[in-house]
Amino acid sequence: MEGEHTHGYISDKARYLARLKRIEGQARGIHRMIDEDVYCIDILTQISALTSALENVALGLLDDHLAHCVADATRQGGEEGEAKLKEASAAIARLVKS
Template sequence: MNGYAAEKDAYLKRLRRIEGQVRGIAKMVDEDKYCIDILTQVSAVTSALENVALGLLDDHLVHCVAEAAAQGGDVASDKISEASAAIARLVKS
């Protein structure tokens, strides 16, 4: 079971809301809305996606990485490396 299973419905709800925001941005571009207004909405979507990513990362650390750490050995090392790589990708984005 994935670490986010308990929050799956909340994540899906947030992602559907973000999807609607992105469609709204596309409509703004199609309707030639003011650039700054579009950029404001892009910033809001970016922030919303970052919050989803941070929530998923937290769930991964609390469940998957902690469980692997309890097992020790290569399993723990692999999960910690995997989490570190995910954090690096988030920081770069």
């Protein structure tokens, strides 16, 4: 967990929370489609839409993280700055590979 530093996304928190609520609703919707024996292709279409919505949230969080947490640590310099960059690169790799 991070100390007193406020994360980049905090200034946009309400919007992220609303987006996650929608994503939760989309997941529930897909559950209902399966429960109601909906046609496979229609379910796949919804899963692709949900995956894109998640990707966009991740890209937004990453953008905020780079502009705040990583930028602040980089300005301070030293090991903390390098560690933050390495950590961000690993998160980007996970996102690209998922």
